Amino acid sequence: MTTLCLTTLSRLQHDIDERVQAIREAHPDWLCGKGCAGCCRRLAEIPQLTAAEWRLLREGLAALSPERLQAISRDLGALVGQPWRPIVCPLLDQTTNACPVYAQRPVACRTYGFYVQRNRGLYCHEIEARVTDGNLADVVWGNHDSIDHRLAGLGGTRPLNEWFERWQLNSSFPGMAGKPVPPDQGLRATRPISAERPLCPIPSAISSS
Numbered sequence: 001m002t003t004l005c006l007t008t009l010s011r012l013q014h015d016i017d018e019r020v021q022a023i024r025e026a027h028p029d030w031l032c033g034k035g036c037a038g039c040c041r042r043l044a045e046i047p048q049l050t051a052a053e054w055r056l057l058r059e060g061l062a063a064l065s066p067e068r069l070q071a072i073s074r075d076l077g078a079l080v081g082q083p084w085r086p087i088v089c090p091l092l093d094q095t096t097n098a099c100p101v102y103a104q105r106p107v108a109c110r111t112y113g114f115y116v117q118r119n120r121g122l123y124c125h126e127i128e129a130r131v132t133d134g135n136l137a138d139v140v141w142g143n144h145d146s147i148d149h150r151l152a153g154l155g156g157t158r159p160l161n162e163w164f165e166r167w168q169l170n171s172s173f174p175g176m177a178g179k180p181v182p183p184d185q186g187l188r189a190t191r192p193i194s195a196e197r198p199l200c201p202i203p204s205a206i207s208s209s
């Protein structure tokens, strides 16, 4: 099951990368790039990940320093129960505006700005403004409904804080031993929205996949 899910995730990431690359090649001045982090600073909730996404993300997290992991743990804990939105992703390096686990980032982070969802639009205000101005009329956008359908095939999701807590309890983090085991709330059956998604004009050209 694990190998199958990783293969499915790898195929999904490959397809997303192809779509993103095609758009970037046609528009070398595309807004998304290192140092922007606009989407990472406007999350509607704590990121939700399937088990396959979490396993990949954990590889990236394992390469970070113990101090950085403790800071992430602290930030995740502070976000739980925090009522106001949007939130800043607890993984974001706020001094460089870079994602420290970029190669292992979740699917929602890969599609943001390049995919469109019915009734929810493009998500990124900056790109939406360009669409409204007619500057991106030639873009064939990815179809996020199709991505969600394929992600559902990977199983349910958990919020990042739950994955992280469970990982800590099975690792040798300094000062983390003996922390009480959180109740297992189980995987969610559906994938909630993981980023701010205001209503906006839907571009006309959307791919079928």
Ligand code: SF4
Pocket (backbone or CB within 6 Å): 039, 040, 089, 090, 091, 092, 093, 098, 099, 100, 101, 102, 105, 106, 109
């Ligand atoms: S995981 Fe990385 S790319 Fe995704 S929201 Fe967080 S900092 Fe941004």
